[in-house]
Amino acid sequence: MQNRSLETLACPEFDLAVTLDSGQTFHWEAHGTGFVGTIGEAPLYVEQRGDELLVTKGAAGIARNYFALDHPLDEICRSFPDDAAMSAARDFGRGLRILRQPEWECLAAFITSSMKQVAHIRQMSRAIRERWGQPHRLDDLELFSFPSAVRMAAATEQELRDCALGYRAKNLLATAERVASGAADLHAWRELPDSELRERLCELPGVGAKVANCVMLFAYERLRAFPIDVWIERVLKEKYFPRARKVTAERLRVFCDKYFGEHGGYAQQYLFHHARKATPRGR
Template identity: 40%
Template sequence: MLRLEGTALPFNLDVTLSCGQVFRWEKKGHWWIGAMRGKPVRVRQDGDRLFFSGAAEDEIVQYFDLDLDLEGVLAGFPDDPILCQAIEEARGLRIVKQPAWECAASYIVATFANIPGIRSRLRLLCERFGEEIAPGEFSFPSPEILAESPISEIRNCRVGYRDRFLSKTACIISETPGWEERIAALPYREARAELLTFPGVGKKVADCIQLFAFHRFEAVPVDVWIDRIIRTYYLEEGERYSYDQIADCARLVFGPCAGYAQEYLFAARNGIMEQKK
């Protein structure tokens, strides 16, 4: 059991794992069931206490980034009514530190799909190519396994045209030792340019990888919801804006941790857009 105090507060496990940044955690009763480092993990929260099994305390702290002064991050945002509403609704949401390969593969698979569809595809991939780590629970397949697998088998996991992207990116990563360290050492713009060389990785996927795996908080993934919110509340109506213009607007409004603001806006998207109806 881990008592949440100091920088570990605020923390809301339910919002953190259900907000759409990760796809392989499932809530069963009071417990969230998932996997970390190829091991089955269970986590539940009761107020300021976090109960878990299958992982060491330092692994839990690192994964949920409980050493981050989240209160300081939130306090550093401008006094913006829309963001304040989102923070009030989703307070305690933390951006988890996902394994880089799993994050990249997940978001390649996630393009043009809703969250239930993404979860279904990833579960099929894990069942077919991962290792069973508990009854009915599977590890995420390594890039080496996917690189060696026929594209037809990957396609059978309902990933559609993304099969060749996943296969090619798995090949590149499996043949590039130290790729994570290289990306982590580059400035944001250069790192994004490097990620864009991977098949299946466009600007949004690259920003998702930077935000959710490398914790580049200036990365602002722009999906249809963030596009609508930024256009509706922060830009002039009737104009055409590119992906980069939307993301740059978010960085201009919210500052160096705009990626964190984006995640809160996404978590509270329904209530925010309901106001404009």
């Protein structure tokens, strides 16, 4: 990107590359010494240089909000439990921030994530964007935003299956129809307490507890939400219940809420990123 088309944004306690590679979002692409993607309908280039970001001119405010640069990250990390697993994950993922993503885009992405690896989710996201998303020019690049629920509701299940969604196509289409019709008002749900928000999300096709907690954390900024997938379940059982022969999902849920507390979602993301990237069983 040309320097004249960029502006500077302070980003203390932030690691752009770690954050974008932590399994929260699936569409950012490396470009030169930075990354390109969209935030809503805004196409962006973003590059980190020390404690500063270079971002597309006019997009500093959007980037500051999306990357949650106002979160008191040092305070959040100091609130983590003082144990070996958590300390290792915190040190490994230093600078990782929880993004503020658009509700529908985040919900749709995680509906497609069921039983899929990150690389596959990225491929599905790209196929959906290129087929139904709005094209945007960024210098000599063409980027596609994530299509609205209305656009997705007009697709057919077979068209979605052609994007490698498999059985997820039916769920994504049914949820898109509910959101497009207003039966599921994702924006209005911002006013709901955590328990009711989780309940409403779980009523949508393709949404179980794990996906609901991901959407609560990454789109609704409910920082206590603690998604438990196979990676986190393995970490919890190995590190926190090493002698237990059987640990139920309910026991894990209650333990995580109490033990990791107010910033449990941040703790979960650090544990997840560390498990996925620092073990030989990488996703």
